[in-house]
Amino acid sequence: MIHLPFRFLSATDSQPQFVSPEPSLSPVTRKTKNQKRINWVLGVLSIGWAGLLVGCGGSTTVSVLGDWTVKSEFEGVGRSGASSFVLNNIAYMGTGVDASNQRLQDFWAYDPLKNAWTQKANYGGVARYSGVGFSAGSKGYIGTGINVNSDKLKDFWSYDPATNIWAKAADFGGTARYGTLAFTIGTKGYVGTGNDGNYLKDMWAYDPAVDAWTKVASYGGAKRIGAVAFVIDGKAYAGTGNNNGTAQRDWYVYDPTADTWTQKLDFLTDQAVQRSNGVGFAISGKGYLTLGDNTVVWQYDPTTDLWTTLGSFEGANRINAVGFAINGKGYVTTGSNGTNRFDDLWDFDPTVEQVL
Template identity: 70%
Template sequence: MIHLPFRFLSATDSRSQSVASETLSALVTKKTKKQQRINWALGVLCLGWTGLLVGCSGSSTVATLGDWTVKSEFEGVARTGASNFVLNNIAYMGTGLDNKSQRLQDFWAYDPAKNAWTQKANYLGAARNFGVGFATSNNKGYIGTGINVNGDLLKDFYEYDPAANTWKKVADFGGTARYQAVSFAIGAKGYVGTGNDGNYLKDIWSYEPTSNTWAKVASYGGAKRVGAVSFVINNMAYVGTGNNNSTQQKDWYVYDPATDVWTQKLDFTTDQASIARSYGVGFAVGGKGYVTLGSGTSTGTTVWEYDPATDLWASLGAFEGAPRAYAIGFAIGNKGYVTTGGSSLSAPYDDLWDFDPTIEQVL
């Protein structure tokens, strides 16, 4: 049954019509006649509106842009808090925490052209979780920081050469040992910052592979935090969300390495409610950024698209796997990817999904 969004007003008394009512009809006021004309007009409008609804009722689905497809599941053990980077259209991922709370050292590569995983040389540093990774224009990848099996915070860093499938130690991270930091790369430099060294942090450091040195750059523009997300569009890094002393964050900043300046952008929020979160995933595809998953009071699986040209957020469907935090997100070509993570640190996943923002998702 279709319920029309109008409440019709009666032009006459609703009681049974009798001779007495016929007599009363002669006494109808001008106001009542006017109401009758209004009701008649509304009735005509509703008939047209009803026809439109009936015409649409043949389909019970709603479509929105942004569709997810399940891919070849990760071949290593399921995990949370892994580290990753992308080089030459291949995603590399390793370390993390398994369902027995054991830190991991294994390292894997995913080729989307083959939809296949290949195990690589184990990470050279100690087994760890909650480290960071990035890849620079020298065709090398880097992983460091995090927590080891003894619960020690780490600041060591290692370089991976995909051509030789080898690791080597490089200069320790320039800041304090920490975990749950954020990282990104712009051109020849990698950047690491925020996180927790026993206190929440907002400092940012850049790494130059040629000189093998770290340098402190401008600190993050917002509050201190752990579990933030980042992505890079047109050589500008966008960073936001996270957790600051148990308070979920929704602010959003862009970093320009040319000027070493952080600029605040529109908060990661909607008109309806805050969607602040931590430990989510972020990636950039086609000049736009995407954020989803994580932990927070209203996090859910909605995918949020950020357009740097307009500084606006919009929802784009929903992640089709299980809700999770501590996952890995990355982009290759015109698609984004999400893998691992868990409903908790002790309940990890090993599925892999790709995201195409140009295809309709049927809800």
């Protein structure tokens, strides 16, 4: 196997190099030196390729860390713009829009230990897509989005897995909207950004103990829809998305104790990972981002503030998919590509090699 780790550093990590000018050479001497250089380069390349072939036992197979495995496909209809949350190592997912542009209200649970889906009570609010979900305490919450009449929504509903019952929660503290981002830190859920007819960057915290929303510091970057977020060590990392037609590449961390957003390393130009409507999740202290504009998987290390590529998502590229993490693995399901609506489910293990 040939292992090809990719590591991209910011421009500030590169150092200028001084190149001394060559002395003036005669045409014959210059030609001779150039030919020697060419021969030397060809020799190095030959040795390198020979070493690769010997190391691979004659095989040119390449592998990188981060492997995807097909799991039991979602048992509802294929859809895009669904909402999800995780409680007690079970993923819950529902709502969305199908290939006929029908808004959906059905709701499902996925158990990774059984690799099986179970249908649950329909979502308590009206059918919708492009809403958002999070867990807080012992319950999950889904709200915002767009209904069958294309109205923007701000209602939220709580789901109790112990009783399989939905109950009306306090309406979202901001304006009715769609395309928001959400995350959970401690016992509170956080929702913000999105579009209410205009692009937004406000953020709100929901406390289930008092069933109330409180405005917190607005997202540190530009307004946007279709951003992603994941939580590592009690802080939320968020970015990407679309602002007035332009895909975003900035990246910020939110500290709920200080109620502040701090800018981190931007996606670099040569990384070309600006995107919107992708998926993100965290595993073992690192964040992962994929889909939206391409299938490349990016790993974020908050201790170094650097991004690394880990192969590619092995299913079809898509937008508005659902992503979550349970017990050391990430999962991606549903989403759309043109008129296609997906119902496949994949799991991602960052410790296993993917053969390319």
